[in-house]
Amino acid sequence: MADATPVKWDTTYDKAWAAKVAQWEWTWTDDDTVETHGMCPHCIHPMTREVRRASVRTLLAVSESEGELVPVVVACNCTATHPEQPEGHRGCGKQATFMLPL
Ligand SMILES: [Zn+2]
Numbered sequence: 001m002a003d004a005t006p007v008k009w010d011t012t013y014d015k016a017w018a019a020k021v022a023q024w025e026w027t028w029t030d031d032d033t034v035e036t037h038g039m040c041p042h043c044i045h046p047m048t049r050e051v052r053r054a055s056v057r058t059l060l061a062v063s064e065s066e067g068e069l070v071p072v073v074v075a076c077n078c079t080a081t082h083p084e085q086p087e088g089h090r091g092c093g094k095q096a097t098f099m100l101p102l
């Protein structure tokens with residue numbers, strides 16, 4: 001697929017995109033870091049999302065109990081250049097918020 005023209009940058013909320021990414025497994029890579037990855041359902045490039053529990057919990061002022069569901073934004077961060085991709089952005093623009101037990 002190397003010759004295919006990449007899809008345009010598009011931040012329109014995509015329910016099907018979110019539903020597919022919601023099925024990806026999250027793996028703890030250490031005590032504080034959970035990660036998921038897969039092929040972006042929109043642009044079909046590899047994308048990853050790494051979440052540091054401590055920083056998310058601090059940012060959202062989550063209470064002490066661990067395992068609470070917190071909202072985490074997962075955005076496509078593939079390394080391809082997509083037409084109309086704004087400066088300083090990565091990926092194809094698709095993103096959604098998921099509730100993760102952190
Ligand atoms: Zn892409």
Ligand SMILES: [Zn+2]
Pocket residue numbers: 040041042043044045047076077078091092093094
């Ligand atoms: Zn993408």
